[in-house]
Amino acid sequence: xxxxxxxxxxxxxxxxxxxxxxMEGFTHxxxxxxxxxxxxxxxxxxxxxxxxxxxxxxxxIGMGAxxxxxxxxxxxxxxxxxxxxxxxxxxxxxxxxxxxEHSHAGMANxxxxxxxxxxFAVLRGYRGSDLPSRSATISTVVCPFTGEELAAVAAINPDxxxxxxxxxxxxxxxxxxxxxxxxxxxxxxxxxxxxTVEEIVDDLTPAPGAVVLPSWTVDAVALxxxxxxPSYAAGYTVRDNGFYQSWDAVSRDRDAxxxxxDENVLEEAR
Amino acid sequence: xxWTSDELMTVNAARALAGARTCFVGIGxxxxxxxxxxxxxxxxxxxxxxxxxxxxxxxxLPLSIGDGELADTADAVVSVPEIFNYWLQAGRIDVGFLGxxxxxxxxxxxxxxxxxxxxxxxxxxPGAGGAPEIAASCGKVLLVLRHSPRNLVGELDFVTTVGHxxxxxxxxxxxxxxxxxxxxxxxxxxxxxxxxxAELTLTDVHPGTTAGQAVAAxxxxxxxxxxxxxxxPPTEAELTALRRLAQGAPDA
Numbered sequence: 030x031x032x033x034x035x036x037x038x039x040x041x042x043x044x045x046x047x048x049x050x051x052m053e054g055f056t057h058x059x060x061x062x063x064x065x066x067x068x069x070x071x072x073x074x075x076x077x078x079x080x081x082x083x084x085x086x087x088x089x090i091g092m093g094a095x096x097x098x099x100x101x102x103x104x105x106x107x108x109x110x111x112x113x114x115x116x117x118x119x120x121x122x123x124x125x126x127x128x129x130e131h132s133h134a135g136m137a138n139x140x141x142x143x144x145x146x147x148x149f150a151v152l153r154g155y156r157g158s159d160l161p162s163r164s165a166t167i168s169t170v171v172c173p174f175t176g177e178e179l180a181a182v183a184a185i186n187p188d189x190x191x192x193x194x195x196x197x198x199x200x201x202x203x204x205x206x207x208x209x210x211x212x213x214x215x216x217x218x219x220x221x222x223x224x225t226v227e228e229i230v231d232d233l234t235p236a237p238g239a240v241v242l243p244s245w246t247v248d249a250v251a252l253x254x255x256x257x258x259p260s261y262a263a264g265y266t267v268r269d270n271g272f273y274q275s276w277d278a279v280s281r282d283r284d285a286x287x288x289x290x291d292e293n294v295l296e297e298a299r
Numbered sequence: 300x301x302w303t304s305d306e307l308m309t310v311n312a313a314r315a316l317a318g319a320r321t322c323f324v325g326i327g328x329x330x331x332x333x334x335x336x337x338x339x340x341x342x343x344x345x346x347x348x349x350x351x352x353x354x355x356x357x358x359x360l361p362l363s364i365g366d367g368e369l370a371d372t373a374d375a376v377v378s379v380p381e382i383f384n385y386w387l388q389a390g391r392i393d394v395g396f397l398g399x400x401x402x403x404x405x406x407x408x409x410x411x412x413x414x415x416x417x418x419x420x421x422x423x424x425p426g427a428g429g430a431p432e433i434a435a436s437c438g439k440v441l442l443v444l445r446h447s448p449r450n451l452v453g454e455l456d457f458v459t460t461v462g463h464x465x466x467x468x469x470x471x472x473x474x475x476x477x478x479x480x481x482x483x484x485x486x487x488x489x490x491x492x493x494x495x496x497a498e499l500t501l502t503d504v505h506p507g508t509t510a511g512q513a514v515a516a517x518x519x520x521x522x523x524x525x526x527x528x529x530x531x532p533p534t535e536a537e538l539t540a541l542r543r544l545a546q547g548a549p550d551a
Contacts, residue, residue, distance in 0.1 A: 055350050055379055056365020080379070081428075104425030106363035107326055111425075119420045130411070133349060134383040134432040141380050153388055157461035157473045158431050159411070178474070208350050208370050211379040238376055263367050270362045 031201025031247035036225060036256075039249040040066045043221045048188040051078040051140075051219065052085060054260060055210030056106060056268070059085050060193040062256030063225050065294045068092050078187055080136045080211060081106070084259065084276050087113040088294070090126060091286050097127040099185070101136040108273055112280040122283065129164055135182045139166070140211050142184035143218025154180040190219035193257045195236075195264055196228040201244035206236045207263030213240050222246065225253035227265045236264075302533050304486035305445075307505040309541055310533040312396075312443045312484040314340055319394045321345040323387060323433050326364045328443045329396035331544060332484075334360055338540040347392060349429040351377045359547045383429070387436050390476060395437030399444050400424050403455045404498050404519045405469070406442060406462030406480035408434070414456040421456075430460040439478045446485035452518040463497040487513045489530065493522065503528045 034042070044050060044067055052060050064085045076097040077086055084105065089095055091113030103114050117126040131139070138150035151170060161167040166183040192212045194205035203224045205212065216222045224247055233241070255265075259272035279289045302310075312332030316322060317340045324333045324346050334357065337344045346355045350365040354374030361369055370376050377386070386392060401409035410430060413422035434440050440462070444450050462480040463469055470479050483490045488504035500522040501513050506529055514521045533541075 056363050057350070057367070057370070100426065102426050102428035103423075106365070107361070110423075115423045118423045130426055132427040132431045133379070133429040134388065137380040137383050152384070152432075153435065153474075153476070154432050156431075156435060156475055157458065157464055157469070158427070159458045160427060160431070207367065208352070208365055208376060209378050210351065213378065214380060261367060263370065268363065268366055270366075273362065 031197070031224070031244045031250045033199065033201060033229065034249045034251055036062060036066050036251040036253055039223050039251040040070055040072070043189050043223045043248055044072050044191070046072050047074045049076040049078060051185065051187040051190045051215045053079060053190065053192055053210060053212045053215040054257065055080065055208055057208040057210065057260060058193045058205060058212065058257050058262055059083060059260035060191050060225055060256065061085055061258055061260065062253040063191045063193070063223065064089055068094060068290070068294055078185055080133055082111060082114055084111070084273065087111040087280055088290065090114050090117050091123070091280070092290060093123040095126060096124070097129065099129040101131045101133045105273055105276060108277050112277070113286060116283070129166055130160060131164065131167070131182065132160065135167065135180070137211055137214070139182045139185040140214035140218050142182070143186045144214040147184060149181045149183050151179045151181055156180070185218055187215070187219040189221040189223060190215045191223045192216060193225045193253070193262065195226065195262050196230050196233065197224065197226045197250045198230055198233050201247055201250045202233060203242040203247055203250065204233045204236065204239050206239035209238070209240045213242065216242055216246065221248045223249050223251065225251050225256045227254055227256070227262050300535055300538055302538060304505070306533060306538060306541060307530070308443060308445070308484060308486040309335060310537045311489060311505070311530050312441065313537070315441050315482055315484060316341050316344060316394060319344060321347060321392045322394045322396055323347045323349070323392045323437055325397045325430070325433070327398045329398055331360060332443060333396055334544055335537070335541050338544070339537055347382070347386065349379070349382060351379055351382045353377065353386070360544045383432060387432055390436055392436070393438045395433035395440045397430050397433060397440065397442055397460070399442055399450070401450060401452050401455055402442060402444060402483060403452055405464060405466060406483060406492060406499055407455055407458050407464065408442070408460040408462060409455040409457045411457040411459045427459050434460045434462065434479065435475045435477060437477050440480040442480055442483045444483070444485060446487040446513060446516045448516060448518040451516070463492055467495070467497045469497070487516060490521070498522060500524050501527065503530050505530050506532050
């Protein structure tokens with residue numbers, strides 16, 4: 030059963046240095062508040078898993094929290110590059126970053142295999158691409174029924190998955206809706222699950238298209254209103270496109286980035 | 300009316316969607332073109348975004364593929380594994396519309412790394428995203444990018460996404476179900492694969508552009524079609540709709 034905890038306690042209890050951590054949310058419901066708490070607690074040496082690293086991993090990578098990144102598209106959506114990600118990959122700053130790189134279809138299926146507790150997933154993918162030459166988690170398998178050769182991708186089973194949702198009830202049942210991305214699969218693939226929410230309510234009234242994660246699939250729920258900012262939570266907040274645009278200038282320069290993190294993330298701990 | 304070369308590119312990219320029923324839309328230039336098509340030539344076009352939206356009808360141009368309005372206006376919202384497995388891989392989508400960093404003469408695409416020469420680290424690009432499987436499984440593929448020798452190169456530094464591989468018959472040998480790229484729309488004109496060689500050939504130039512300019516801006520010796528056409532100038536309706544979109548103004 031999920032425990033309702035403070036974000037500080039939940040991160041301290043569930044996210045450890047050296048872990049493989051998936052923080053999902055496809056543009057929507059990205060768990061920024063939890064990432065900032067991880068940065069404040071100096072969690073490090075992480076293998077970070079996420080389809081779209083986005084600004085959330087640009088921040089973790091720039092602060093030196095990651096040793097490896099597993100991903101499929103590393104840009105600032107609609108804006109340009111993730112400069113901290115690029116600086117780590119191209120120049121090893123603040124530390125080298127090992128990569129395992131996939132396509133979206135491959136990553137989505139890796140989570141499906143992980144949630145299903147299968148060793149791998151099958152898809153028609155990567156045909157003719159150079160991507161398999163750089164990844165140890167892409168191979169091929171021959172269909173025993175038709176003889177067709179298909180791509181096989183290794184399951185992802187994170188030590189901990191962190192997601193943000195609209196709300197939970199007092200028993201820790203979690204409800205999210207809108208673009209639900211790959212969060213259900215990422216949560217069910219993990220050993221431990223931490224969910225931050227906009228609101229804790231007495232009753233979860235049904236919402237169209239909502240995903241419910243029963244309390245017994247979640248370890249901790251932490252209240253974090255606006256905890257997806259600059260991403261958003263449908264029904265509560267809107268995507269702060271201006272922030273994503275302004276991140277380009279902040280993140281281009283190492284000192285400007287460190288200053289921003291100091292003033293906007295680390296300051297809270299003092 | 301006057302127009303910019305970028306407007307020529309987007310207007311012609313939108314026109315290329317005439318007759319399409321469903322389109323898997325990449326962010327950036329493809330999204331602008333697909334949204335323009337829905338306001339001009341193909342009002343019933345079903346826009347599908349990899350964030351899991353089927354039939355999005357945004358009133359403004361979204362910045363990301365996950366802006367809330369894409370979900371709010373969709374016929375259905377599904378998970379990311381579902382959009383790739385049940386909808387894309389199953390062959391339900393007519394046209395895949397992609398941007399690119401580097402394209403070669405067979406319309407293969409690199410969005411992964413740029414070789415910056417000896418002694419320098421590879422330049423990092425965003426990566427594959429949905430492109431390899433979009434280009435494999437959609438009925439056909441459109442590419443849109445600006446025309447320059449940096450973008451249209453003799454040899455790719457990395458093959459992220461296969462267009463026509465190493466020429467005729469490549470897609471069949473690789474087992475790629477869709478027809479692959481049928482047009483590359485740029486700010487100078489339109490290139491299409493030659494039916495015999497599969498090599499991209501300049502078939503159209505935009506008004507005010509010469510074939511020589513396009514050849515000079517291409518990193519391989521670009522073939523020019525014998526019956527080279529000039530694209531129709533943008534209409535007032537197209538330009539008005541595009542400028543309203545670009546300004547983020549709601550649908551008229």
